[in-house]
Amino acid sequence: MQTAWGAKGDAIMPDLSRRKFLTLSAAAPVAPLVAGSLAATILDRAAFSNSSPLPALTSSERARQRIQQQHLPNLPLISHEGKQVLFYDDLIKNKAVTLNFFFTHCDEVCPLVTANLARVQKLLGNQVGRDIHMYSFTLKPEEDTVEVIRKYRQQYGAGPGWTFFTAKPDVIEALRRAIGFSYPDPAVDKDKTQHIGNIRYGNEPLMLWSACPGMASPKWIAETFEWMVHPEQSRVQPS
Amino acid sequence: MYYNVFGEKVSRRRFKEMCEAAKNRRELIAAGLTSRRDLMRMGLLTAGGMLVAKSGLSARAQSTSPATGLPGSNVKTNNPPSSASTTSPGTNQNCVPGNQAASPKTRAFIQPLPIMPLAKTVASLTPTPTEDPNTAAGEVRAAPFQAPLIDATRFPVVPATLYQFNQRQFTTSFSPDLPNQTMWGFDDGTGTRSPGPTYQAFYGKPQLTRNINSLPSITQSNNTGFGMASVTTHLHNAHNPSESDGNPCDFYPAGHFCDQYYPNVLAGFNSTNAPNGDINESLSTLWYHDHRVDFTSQNTYKGLFGFYCLFNSLDTGNETTGFRLPSFPQFDIPLAFNDKVFDPQTGELVFDLFNLDGILGDKFLVNGVIQPFLQVSPRRYRFRLLDPGPSRFYEFFLTGNVGGTGSPTTNPFWLIGTDGNLIPAPVQVQSVRIGPAERVDVIIDFTNFAGQTLYLENRLNQINGQGPVAVDSQLFAQNEPVNTECTTVLANTTPAVRAAGAGDLILQFQVTGPKVADHSLSPTKQKFYSLPTTTDTPRIVRTFKFDRLNGQWSINGQFMDCNTFRFTVQQNSVEHWLLTNLTGDWTHPVHIHLEEHQILNRNRSAPTVPTDQGRKDVTQLHPNERVELFFRFRDWVGKYPIHCHNVVHEDHAMMALWHVEPTGDNVMVP
Numbered sequence: 001m002q003t004a005w006g007a008k009g010d011a012i013m014p015d016l017s018r019r020k021f022l023t024l025s026a027a028a029p030v031a032p033l034v035a036g037s038l039a040a041t042i043l044d045r046a047a048f049s050n051s052s053p054l055p056a057l058t059s060s061e062r063a064r065q066r067i068q069q070q071h072l073p074n075l076p077l078i079s080h081e082g083k084q085v086l087f088y089d090d091l092i093k094n095k096a097v098t099l100n101f102f103f104t105h106c107d108e109v110c111p112l113v114t115a116n117l118a119r120v121q122k123l124l125g126n127q128v129g130r131d132i133h134m135y136s137f138t139l140k141p142e143e144d145t146v147e148v149i150r151k152y153r154q155q156y157g158a159g160p161g162w163t164f165f166t167a168k169p170d171v172i173e174a175l176r177r178a179i180g181f182s183y184p185d186p187a188v189d190k191d192k193t194q195h196i197g198n199i200r201y202g203n204e205p206l207m208l209w210s211a212c213p214g215m216a217s218p219k220w221i222a223e224t225f226e227w228m229v230h231p232e233q234s235r236v237q238p239s
Numbered sequence: 240m241y242y243n244v245f246g247e248k249v250s251r252r253r254f255k256e257m258c259e260a261a262k263n264r265r266e267l268i269a270a271g272l273t274s275r276r277d278l279m280r281m282g283l284l285t286a287g288g289m290l291v292a293k294s295g296l297s298a299r300a301q302s303t304s305p306a307t308g309l310p311g312s313n314v315k316t317n318n319p320p321s322s323a324s325t326t327s328p329g330t331n332q333n334c335v336p337g338n339q340a341a342s343p344k345t346r347a348f349i350q351p352l353p354i355m356p357l358a359k360t361v362a363s364l365t366p367t368p369t370e371d372p373n374t375a376a377g378e379v380r381a382a383p384f385q386a387p388l389i390d391a392t393r394f395p396v397v398p399a400t401l402y403q404f405n406q407r408q409f410t411t412s413f414s415p416d417l418p419n420q421t422m423w424g425f426d427d428g429t430g431t432r433s434p435g436p437t438y439q440a441f442y443g444k445p446q447l448t449r450n451i452n453s454l455p456s457i458t459q460s461n462n463t464g465f466g467m468a469s470v471t472t473h474l475h476n477a478h479n480p481s482e483s484d485g486n487p488c489d490f491y492p493a494g495h496f497c498d499q500y501y502p503n504v505l506a507g508f509n510s511t512n513a514p515n516g517d518i519n520e521s522l523s524t525l526w527y528h529d530h531r532v533d534f535t536s537q538n539t540y541k542g543l544f545g546f547y548c549l550f551n552s553l554d555t556g557n558e559t560t561g562f563r564l565p566s567f568p569q570f571d572i573p574l575a576f577n578d579k580v581f582d583p584q585t586g587e588l589v590f591d592l593f594n595l596d597g598i599l600g601d602k603f604l605v606n607g608v609i610q611p612f613l614q615v616s617p618r619r620y621r622f623r624l625l626d627p628g629p630s631r632f633y634e635f636f637l638t639g640n641v642g643g644t645g646s647p648t649t650n651p652f653w654l655i656g657t658d659g660n661l662i663p664a665p666v667q668v669q670s671v672r673i674g675p676a677e678r679v680d681v682i683i684d685f686t687n688f689a690g691q692t693l694y695l696e697n698r699l700n701q702i703n704g705q706g707p708v709a710v711d712s713q714l715f716a717q718n719e720p721v722n723t724e725c726t727t728v729l730a731n732t733t734p735a736v737r738a739a740g741a742g743d744l745i746l747q748f749q750v751t752g753p754k755v756a757d758h759s760l761s762p763t764k765q766k767f768y769s770l771p772t773t774t775d776t777p778r779i780v781r782t783f784k785f786d787r788l789n790g791q792w793s794i795n796g797q798f799m800d801c802n803t804f805r806f807t808v809q810q811n812s813v814e815h816w817l818l819t820n821l822t823g824d825w826t827h828p829v830h831i832h833l834e835e836h837q838i839l840n841r842n843r844s845a846p847t848v849p850t851d852q853g854r855k856d857v858t859q860l861h862p863n864e865r866v867e868l869f870f871r872f873r874d875w876v877g878k879y880p881i882h883c884h885n886v887v888h889e890d891h892a893m894m895a896l897w898h899v900e901p902t903g904d905n906v907m908v909p
Contacts, residue, residue, distance in 0.1 A: 059421055059587055063464025066582065071593045109789045180593030181790065184703055185824065197789035198595065198891060206460050208467055209592040210533040211891050213791030216798035223801070224533065231457040231469070232492040234379045237801060237878070
């Protein structure tokens with residue numbers, strides 16, 4: 001599910017663009033959002049009559065595709081190091097991850113959550129970057145350029161394995177909604193000071209996803225994240 | 240009221256078009272088409288860079304036809320049940336709120352209601368249960384059994400009644416119109432099922448269940464899209480010692496087990512009403528379910544739950560004795576209501592893992608089958624209604640004359656139990672409301688309906704996972720529609736409760752069974768337990784403010800943590816708990832383990848709804864409401880939780896842990 005990328009980070013449609021596009025967005029047999037949508041209606045149907053049928057998938061494989069299509073889109077982002085990445089392919093696929101949003105001039109929740117995550121990273125030690133990958137995304141890409149987020153990250157003492165990202169405003173908006181960090185009420189949803197302070201954590205190949213409050217205790221958050229690295233652990237707290 | 244980005248009022252249809260266009264733009268972005276070059280190549284961008292005013296893409300383009308013209312955009316109005324446009328005939332649902340499409344079409348009332356078999360005991364367990372957790376054998380338990388420590392004669396370490404429940408993955412069918420589904424369920428030795436086998440338990444007969452996690456290993460990446468195969472089973476809401484309560488923070492993966500000791504003893508047995516406990520604290524309808532922290536919603540949705548019916552010398556299960564309630568199990572039937580979502584292409588069960596508000600399904604199951612029918616005889620039946628969630632609230636009516644000449648009828652029935660607790664006397668009602676984790680016991684008398692067809696109909700309006708539609712809401716409480724709304728007009732013009740026959744026909748009763756004797760007592764003559772007094776002065780009054788800070792559920796401004804206990808209750812004392820809902824649009828069914836409670840007041844007035852007037856263990860906390868609850872915590876010590884039982888909220892994580900100890904604290908705002 002790759003698209004070739006040009007120098008400026010714009011997506012270029014390669015030769016098999018239509019087929020690839022369909023694979024990206026309407027892979028048989030699941031594409032609940034996109035089936036019959038604009039994508040299919042505007043593209044020439046003849047283009048994919050030549051495409052070979054996809055191999056039969058198990059229920060879990062279909063589920064994994066569905067989750068990717070609905071919630072883990074392959075959006076283009078730029079890291080605090082200036083590196084261009086695709087959200088699903090480069091950041092999420094086959095990984096255990098944590099996802100949260102911030103913006104550098106947020107003076108309520110974000111400083112607390114970011115500081116918390118810094119503590120969490122220390123508690124997790126060298127698992128971060130190796131077994132679990134921490135990602136933070138800015139909600140205000142107009143202000144938070146690569147330079148700005150690099151400084152912000154440094155301020156909070158983030159270590160390797162915890163990457164900060166910016167992207168075009170449309171992309172950030174799509175990402176935020178895709179991972180469920182939105183409000184039903186559009187008025188509240190537009191207000192960036194109300195942005196979701198939860199941290200979504202997951203193990204993509206195992207299709208384990210949940211979320212925890214970013215302001216919870218770092219020790220507890222770290223323990224929660226470790227379930228994504230060591231899912232087969234017991235836990236019991238003596239009464 | 241609907242507004243465009245310029246602040247101008249627009250019609251509902253127009254607004255939906257705008258939302259649809261926004262959705263389509265997002266899809267393009269999701270497909271990686273963010274460059275102008277691509278959009279221009281597809282004829283969607285003018286040279287000037289503006290989106291072509293194409294209907295369905297640009298918010299400024301109006302469509303000329305009633306529908307937006309895109310496949311899948313069903314403009315749903317309040318069609319009668321026979322309308323071909325609905326995928327769930329007999330219901331008012333044609334889509335799922337939020338960012339999902341409608342489930343595939345299924346037929347209604349073509350399958351009989353499954354009745355779960357009674358749980359089978361086993362003669363012995365290997366290894367034999369031990370007072371201390373048998374860690375070497377793979378047991379995961381927080382503490383030794385408390386009951387034998389109190390009285391080893393009454394509560395032997397190995398009681399006479401034993402169960403071995405394996406939690407397993409299995410395949411089942413919800414409807415002949417859908418493929419087989421992978422679910423998780425309970426196997427008592429006779430096969431795996433969901434809902435699990437129904438326990439038939441008795442006060443005075445302690446029992447032990449070995450819950451074994453035999454689910455597939457998590458690392459095999461085959462959970463079909465949701466579910467975390469590490470478990471802890473809670474018996475909701477037994478008066479149970481802490482180590483056997485199924486605490487959310489005590490969980491174990493495949494290959495491990497937990498022996499859970501169920502004393503089946505009345506509250507007060509070792510305190511206020513020694514030695515037998517207070518008969519007025521009798522419990523009748525409980526349920527067991529997975530409670531694994533952060534994954535409860537996924538695991539219960541995947542099938543890990545079942546019923547537990549507790550009997551005694553009054554609620555005997557034999558309609559010729561005691562209270563003379565309809566005989567169990569033939570005329571006393573547990574009903575579990577699940578609303579579920581299925582992939583429109585494949586028909587496979589899906590769960591939106593990325594939802595923070597709550598999940599609504601557009602398919603209605605009872606005991607694991609979509610919209611079944613039940614043949615009944617023209618006599619009285621007891622039904623034990625359970626809403627396992629995840630997030631839907633129901634208002635059930637008994638509706639007749641659907642599809643006949645004239646309007647559908649609303650027929651009264653009898654409320655006899657709240658959260659599984661028999662109330663002082665049956666109350667005749669037109670309907671009952673039930674939210675996640677609540678139970679309502681009812682008597683329906685079919686005597687006068689021989690030959691007719693009736694329905695258990697849900698008429699409550701709910702358009703998203705936050706809670707039922709609030710009639711007076713000034714807020715626009717709706718997820719951005721993808722395939723348009725599930726009910727008629729939204730927000731402040733949506734009725735809270737729909738008209739007869741215009742709701743969701745969930746269970747069909749065919750009163751065509753043979754005429755049989757009915758030895759149960761008429762509800763007009765029945766009397767059950769007295770409500771325990773609530774006049775004792777509390778040792779302490781604690782306040783719990785439920786709030787949402789930037790999407791994070793909090794209780795008194797603090798967040799869930801398995802390592803933190805927020806307060807300590809003094810064993811054998813009375814407390815008042817004030818619950819306040821500051822979260823605005825959300826309704827929270829709040830649940831407290833260990834003891835039943837009574838609602839003293841809602842917003843400082845005594846409760847008026849019959850389902851609020853009995854003993855409960857789940858209390859619905861409506862937007863901006865303040866509820867005061869009476870508790871008497873007795874007998875056991877150890878850790879227990881308080882949490883919201885909209886299990887999606889529970890998982891994110893609207894919960895707090897507390898302790899019962901011989902000496903309590905004075906933390907009024909924990």
